[in-house]
Amino acid sequence: MTRSILSGLLGLLSVVAMASLPSACESGGVGDPCLPEDEYDPQFAGFKVTEENIESRSFQCQTRICLVNHFQGRVSCPLGQEAPPTCNPDQPGTCTSCQLSGTYAPDCDGDAQCISGDCDEAGGFCRCSGDQDCPTNWSCRGGVCQLHICRDNITGCQDPTKSAEENAGKACCVPGTEDPVASPVCGQCAGDSDRNAEQAVYCSCRCGVAENEKKEDYPNFNFCECPQGFTCSEIRPNVGLGDPNITGKYCIKQGSEFTGEQACGKVQGRYNSEQCEGNP
Known part of the structure; x- marks a missing residue:
């Protein structure tokens, strides 16, 4: 496992914050925006629309669940980026910074x-x-x-609260810093695709077991009720791998079920046919 001072600090923050958070059975906070912890890794190239990610110890969510429901790219970098050029500090002249x-x-x-x-x-x-x-x-x-x-050609960092015009030409950065991300990042899916950050990444809670399972199989787990505007949908089937306590159904925004990578639509920003789903 790659060692990182940043990861250690995030882990400490998570432990401290988790002590004051409610259990995963509560539905309060469902739909609140969250920033997946993976995005604090400067080498992380972003999520793939063909996959889901369930962060079960999120210190940002009352439910402790940050759901990434078939989303592409980085929440913190809407337009994505090409990988910045590498350099060697022992070989001066390759770049100024x-x-x-x-x-x-x-x-x-x-x-x-x-x-x-x-x-x-x-x-x-x-x-x-x-x-x-x-x-x-x-x-x-x-x-x-x-x-x-x-860093010679880096003129600033993208901001998910800004428009595409304001983010154009700016780099993907580690959230809360001006440290640029070292990897190429795909742009997010179209705004009307239900696969962009607003529709696919938010706080959620586990509302049911996977298909072909029974709630009786989890006698010590309190499942949540989805609030208005959300539906209980299977996100992670139980295939016998990983933690069975995070498999099953989660509250997702109504109408945002994943129907296939073609649902990504026109990519906002960087598109590479070998790495990104959707259309340029």
Whole structure:
């Protein structure tokens, strides 16, 4: 697992905030906007419209559930972006401003688990011995793989509360900062597609079990009632993998059921046929 100071801070905030939140059975706050924690990772390229994501320990939602219901891109970056160029701080002249974007140090218990054959057992992570031990475009510095990106052409950060005209030409950034995202990001689906952030990413709650299951199978779980304007719909079937307590049905906005990737419509912003669903 990649180690990150940011992830550690987010985890601490989550634990502190969760202590004052109600259990998942409450429906208060359903429909409130939420920002998935994945978006605080500068290497995260965004969600795929063909998938769903259920963040079950969200400190932003009264229900503790932040639902990403077949959404494309990043909530915090409506138009997406091309990947910013990488740079090497040891090779001056490649760009004026070469900024550290992320570090990569997989967990390990012994040397055999590391590509480099060098496990820092005291720290529990793999040390790199050269760039060959790092992902493409990353460099080994001080025994840790690092990614640097060039900020020369970055003129600001996109804001989900702004119009497309105001966001044009701006970068995807880690929410709450001016740190640019290092990955290419697809633009969000069309505003009338029910797959954009407003219609597909919000606080929700588990209102029922998966098809072919019975509520009696979960005697200690209090399911919620969906408020007006929402319907109880299966989001994650129980296929025997992962936590069964987050499978089943969730409250979603009426009329927003996922009907297939073709529902994305005209993409707002960056479109790449190999990475993005929808139409340019």
